[in-house]
Amino acid sequence: MTGNERRVVITGLGSISAVGSNIAEAWQTFENGGCGVTKIDNFDTSRLNFSNGAQVKNFDPEKTLARSEVHQMDRFSQMAVVSAQEAVADCGLDQDALEGPKSGIILGTAGGGQMALDEGFLRIYGSDNSRLHPLTIPRFMPNAAVCQISIKFGITGPSFAVCTACSSSNHAIGQAFHLIRSGSLDRAITGGSDCPFSWGHLCAWNSMNVVSPDVCRPFAAGRNGMILGEGAGILVLEEEDAARARGAKIYGEVIGFGMSADAHHLVKPFAEGAARAIRFALEDGKINADEVTYVNAHGTATRINDQEETNAIRLALGPAAEYIAVSSTKSAHGHGLGAAGAIEAVATCIALYKGVLPATVNYDAPDPNCDLDIVVNEPREAKVNVALSNSFAFGGLNAVVAFRSYS
Amino acid sequence: MSEIIDTADVTARITKIINNQLDNIPEGSITLETSFEDLEVDSFAIVEMIFNLEEEFDIDLSHGNIQEFSTVGNLVDELVTHLKSPRPG
CATH class of the missing domain: 3.40.47.10 (Thiolase/Chalcone synthase)
Structure with a gap:
């Protein structure tokens, strides 16, 4: 690393997943060696080859968002925005910094708001009702979570969604890191979200025959497939000098x-x-x-x-x-x-x-x-x-x- | 067979839809004189409101002048007229 290269640090975290509805809960689960896999509870899975998933139970976005905001969002956006609220509060950046021209949002998603789409398809094909909710497209669009966070926090700098299936969030975090290191951004909200527990999505995964009938046992002799999970993870990345100057808590550095x-x-x-x-x-x-x-x-x-x-x-x-x-x-x-x-x-x-x-x-x-x-x-x-x-x-x-x- | 349209019932259901859609309206503050301009309802919110009305009353409002109302009272009148008109099929 050259002496004058900008460094990038993590100053805020937020997350919702089956292991916890915030960072403290998630870390506690990791420290306990816990597991968030349970029976899928929003559909009858008897026609599938699997019945377990890593779902977020009792998610209530109205705890921190207005009903009218929640209403505009598919579940994948709701989780991203709620996690972003946690990460932004955690990082302690003030509103002026967030609204600055060098603040951006880069998030990953594979499915976007496919639950909104699935709901629409169910009407069209299941009930022969072609009248779809006018928010179907803005809820579904895979960039929706980025837009919602931009609106929520007044962030006006470079912002976009990345869609590379299961690498999406890492591609997003990597882009945010490179943009801050290069000087195009000073800070970024990055990470990603996905919510795959729609009936259509479950059936599509079922047909691939890659989902475990019990639990996920990576690298073990008895492993027999993946377990679908839902949730969001949000990181606030900042240029190191600025983060240090304001006395921010630093979780670690992104270096490559x-x-x-x-x-x-x-x-x-x-x-x-x-x-x-x-x-x-x-x-x-x-x-x-x-x-x-x-x-x-x-x-x-x-x-x-x-x-x-x-x-x-x-x-x-x-x-x-x-x-x-x-x-x-x-x-x-x-x-x-x-x-x-x-x-x-x-x-x-x-x-x-x-x-x-x-x-x-x-x-x-x-x-x-x-x-x-x-x-x-x-x-x-x-x-x-x-x-x-x-x-x-x-x-x-x-x-x-x-x-x-x-x- | 002609349906009996209860204007008070239509008003109550429309008011509920507006209250559900716009969460910054104090309960009980919507009257027949309330204008959609005062409610700061934009054109997309009107599109959504029409969808919600179609769902609530099981009607199709894609034709006609339902989008041109200015007050809650106008909307109630339009809807009552629509509900009284013969349905296709």
């Missing part, structure tokens, strides 16, 4: 970002492509492999993902891979799809800020094909230097964010 495309297969993971994204993140952050202490893995718990990701980590990190702790917190909060990278960044922050590596829960037995140092079932205390957060999407669009503990 790497992207790649597999050019290989629409759904099959590919170690070489994933490894390239990890290498680019190291290169971008000028990080040696032996500085990496922890990897928050993509770890979906499909047979092939976890094996290919094990290979990717070895390919990219070489001999250092043998000494790096790895966990997949998807075992606890499910696969948040477009929100995955954001919720996992929240999990990575507990490692950076509190020295607690969140565990891979539900782990039953080792798989020789996934023989890294997996943090199993209980969190582990560790002094974290560099942490990586992997996201590898369907279609082979990979995004890896590198963080460093801040002192």
Whole structure:
């Protein structure tokens, strides 16, 4: 890193997921080795091959938003805005700074407001009623959460949504990091949200045969698929000098970002492509492999993902891979799809800020094909230097964010 | 068979729709004289209100001059007229 390069720090966090309706609850769950997977409760799942999901129970956006605001939003926007409220309050930025020209919003989502769309389709095809709610499009549009946060907080700088399936949030966080580092932004609200528990979405996942009939057991011998999750994760990123000058609490530093495309297969993971994204993140952050202490893995718990990701980590990190702790917190909060990278960044922050590596829960037995140092079932205390957060999407669009503990 | 249209009932249901849609209106403050301009209802909110009226009264307001009302009273009159007119089919 050159002496005059702008550095980027995390000064605010917010999250809603099956492991907690705010950061304190989520971190508590990680510290307890807890799991948020329960029976899916908004549909009869008897026609599906799975019945469990990582849903947010008792979500009530009207606790912090006006009814008229909630009404305009699909659930994925509601969760993003409520998490943004938490993150903005947490970071302590004043309204003048938020409204400045160099404040932006970059969020990821895979499905956008597909619950609004599903509701519309149900009317059209299920009830032969072509009269749809006039807010169907503005609720559905995948950029809606960005727009709602812009309106809510008066943010007028560069703002957009990123859509790269399960890497969306990591791509968003990476873009925010690069825009702040380059000087295009001074601060950003970033992360992402997704809410996949519509009937249409559940049926589509069912047909892929990749969802576990019980729980998510990443890297374990008994793993049998992913568990769908919903939620949001929001990070406030700021240029370091400005954050320090106002005495902000700093959770950690974002130091590198790497992207790649597999050019290989629409759904099959590919170690070489994933490894390239990890290498680019190291290169971008000028990080040696032996500085990496922890990897928050993509770890979906499909047979092939976890094996290919094990290979990717070895390919990219070489001999250092043998000494790096790895966990997949998807075992606890499910696969948040477009929100995955954001919720996992929240999990990575507990490692950076509190020295607690969140565990891979539900782990039953080792798989020789996934023989890294997996943090199993209980969190582990560790002094974290560099942490990586992997996201590898369907279609082979990979995004890896590198963080460093801040002192 | 002609339906009996109760204007008071239509008024109550419209008032409820407006109150539900606009959460900054104090309960009980909407009268027949209340204008939509005073309620600061924009054109998109009118579109949504029409949808809500169609849902509530199971009618189709896509034709006619229902979008041209200026007060709650005008809207009640338009709707009562609409509800009294013969329905297709």
